[in-house]
Amino acid sequence: MNTKKILMAAFGLVLMTGSALADKVVISNWDGYMPKDIADKFKAATGLDLEVAVHATNEEIMGKVTASGGQGFDVLFVSSPFAEALHKLDLLAPIDPAKIPNLKNLYPEAAQLKHDPGNTFSVPYAWGTTGLCYRSDLVKGEPSSWNDLLNPADDLKGKTTMLATDRWLMAPAFLAAGVSVNTVDQAALDKARDQLVATKKTLLAYDDTTFYSKLVSGEASLVEAWDGWCNYGIAEKPEIKYVIPKEGSDLWVDTMVITKAAQNPDGAAKFIDFLLSAENGKWVVENIMYKTPNKAGMDSVDPAMLTQYPNMAIAPADLLKYEQLRDLGDGAKAFAKTVSEIMAAK
Amino acid sequence: MNANRSPWLLMAPGLLWLVALMVVPCLLIFSLTIFERGTYGGIDWHIITAENFRRAFDPLYAVILWDSARIAGLATLIALLIGYPAAYAIAKASPRWQTVLLFLAILPFWTNYLIRTYAWIVLLNPAGLINGLLQWLGLTAGPIPLLYNEFAVVLGLVYNYTPFVILAIYSALQRLDPSYAEASRDLGASAATTFWRITLPLTAAGVAAGAVFVFVLSIGNFLTPDLLGGGKVQMVGNLIYDQFLTARDWPFGATLSSLLIGLMMIILFAQALATRRAYGEGR
Numbered sequence: 001m002n003t004k005k006i007l008m009a010a011f012g013l014v015l016m017t018g019s020a021l022a023d024k025v026v027i028s029n030w031d032g033y034m035p036k037d038i039a040d041k042f043k044a045a046t047g048l049d050l051e052v053a054v055h056a057t058n059e060e061i062m063g064k065v066t067a068s069g070g071q072g073f074d075v076l077f078v079s080s081p082f083a084e085a086l087h088k089l090d091l092l093a094p095i096d097p098a099k100i101p102n103l104k105n106l107y108p109e110a111a112q113l114k115h116d117p118g119n120t121f122s123v124p125y126a127w128g129t130t131g132l133c134y135r136s137d138l139v140k141g142e143p144s145s146w147n148d149l150l151n152p153a154d155d156l157k158g159k160t161t162m163l164a165t166d167r168w169l170m171a172p173a174f175l176a177a178g179v180s181v182n183t184v185d186q187a188a189l190d191k192a193r194d195q196l197v198a199t200k201k202t203l204l205a206y207d208d209t210t211f212y213s214k215l216v217s218g219e220a221s222l223v224e225a226w227d228g229w230c231n232y233g234i235a236e237k238p239e240i241k242y243v244i245p246k247e248g249s250d251l252w253v254d255t256m257v258i259t260k261a262a263q264n265p266d267g268a269a270k271f272i273d274f275l276l277s278a279e280n281g282k283w284v285v286e287n288i289m290y291k292t293p294n295k296a297g298m299d300s301v302d303p304a305m306l307t308q309y310p311n312m313a314i315a316p317a318d319l320l321k322y323e324q325l326r327d328l329g330d331g332a333k334a335f336a337k338t339v340s341e342i343m344a345a346k
Numbered sequence: 347m348n349a350n351r352s353p354w355l356l357m358a359p360g361l362l363w364l365v366a367l368m369v370v371p372c373l374l375i376f377s378l379t380i381f382e383r384g385t386y387g388g389i390d391w392h393i394i395t396a397e398n399f400r401r402a403f404d405p406l407y408a409v410i411l412w413d414s415a416r417i418a419g420l421a422t423l424i425a426l427l428i429g430y431p432a433a434y435a436i437a438k439a440s441p442r443w444q445t446v447l448l449f450l451a452i453l454p455f456w457t458n459y460l461i462r463t464y465a466w467i468v469l470l471n472p473a474g475l476i477n478g479l480l481q482w483l484g485l486t487a488g489p490i491p492l493l494y495n496e497f498a499v500v501l502g503l504v505y506n507y508t509p510f511v512i513l514a515i516y517s518a519l520q521r522l523d524p525s526y527a528e529a530s531r532d533l534g535a536s537a538a539t540t541f542w543r544i545t546l547p548l549t550a551a552g553v554a555a556g557a558v559f560v561f562v563l564s565i566g567n568f569l570t571p572d573l574l575g576g577g578k579v580q581m582v583g584n585l586i587y588d589q590f591l592t593a594r595d596w597p598f599g600a601t602l603s604s605l606l607i608g609l610m611m612i613i614l615f616a617q618a619l620a621t622r623r624a625y626g627e628g629r
Contacts, residue, residue, distance in 0.1 A: 059591035060591065063590070066594075085386040085387055088386045089384075089386050089387070158491070165592070166588070166592050166593070203576075205494040205576025205577055205578060206577030217471075218473065219472055330385050332387075332593060332595070333598075336588070336593035336595060339592075339593075340410070340585060341406055343410075343580040343584070343588075344406060344409055
């Protein structure tokens, strides 16, 4: 009897919080990836409360969501391979275009992304390339190949950094060898490992977060960088330039997804719709210095910005030429072991 | 009746805390080791396997573990060489100075570990204060590589954990009855002999406690290798971190964690035994 009462009380409590949550949308995003006053603006536009949680990395939110089955969040911001994995884990709700009219603001190319053609479970928020960011006053000539980073000239040894996140740590070696950035073929992995173990001896550091400051201070001369982050360096020092090597880049896409466990799926759709406005798209470009698949947003940006940061002007059709990083599925173990081998090498 | 029960009652909060926050989480981690990573991360509960342990004994991971032990061991040795004289000096100071000096030894803990580690980046980088000073003094022609290598990692570990050694050895020295040393001097032993044959053996338990502190905290550390090693120095802590977060292979990460926990338990057990023996002989 007693147990039953407690259970019923607990159940009632869950129901009550459920209804209390109905006019609130809970999201998790990277810090600084939306306007600071987004909650006020969203409330003014829709009457809904917005609760914002912050994650530092894809991996962090992925851990939280897989552990809880997505409970507690309505909208998540994740990069496309993670959106893909969450979808395969059956943790995401389908995107209903009828509830997100602002999808019309996206470039047609935004619906042709290989991880999710037609935007059925993810909506792209920002996209770009990974290439070489360098000090044109410290590097002789113009770097044009991933090999300029992987096998640097003598005067660049100890002056280069590579991204530390596993997929981007491996990508330059794959691109230089002319294989897919998603390969898990053992021979290709071994070849990339040998190259990257040799490269490691020439690196200043692996760095995901401060590589552009190292360029500004002159600690580094040539780094592997996401285009938007290279722009942070360019903003401080005009001698910094960005180039996509001739072997190509990956196309990275940061997306918004709605969890299957969302307490407020309608509010979640409204929130995504709100962020797809021209005004919020423009904010992405002007403040994060990333390109956005939001055409209305890109079109309202001051053209002077595209001149100052040439990589902002890469056309969506050109972006689509590059291969996206995809979830590796069962190949992830072999991939992770290769990364460990590189990290353990001296 | 009451007298028999009271020790258990007094221990209950501590035991509860231990069970809830140590034993249960360790068992949870250990229970993951027999499963497989799901295709898209997470855990596949359908397959029970010993595969993770087989993988963990791949020479690759043994090398990483050995490197971690080597780095942690070096940090421990240096921390002891710095910490013992410091603790000795504090124990010999006037009571008033002892308070001040102990306070100074723990003062760094008032600042966040991460911020203290970043401060070393400011000091050690090629354009940093130390390299600037060395060049200004004409001791080096160009910047020398102080950062993003094993040297920086060991330095960071020693810097962060030496206060533990000082505190552990200081408390052992405090407990040491000064009459032993006096007796030794009265019987004609030199200061050095007294130290080597009386003081050091009788404070061995403090040395062991300090050493275990530094070693155990160092071997599992992943922030210092990441920041001061520039990601180029891999320790077992980084490997486990990567398995849980980057590779999303929780079962394998849990296996590596369990092996590390097992190793630490052996070390702590050995230290407890050594301490018991040291005190047994001391009496």
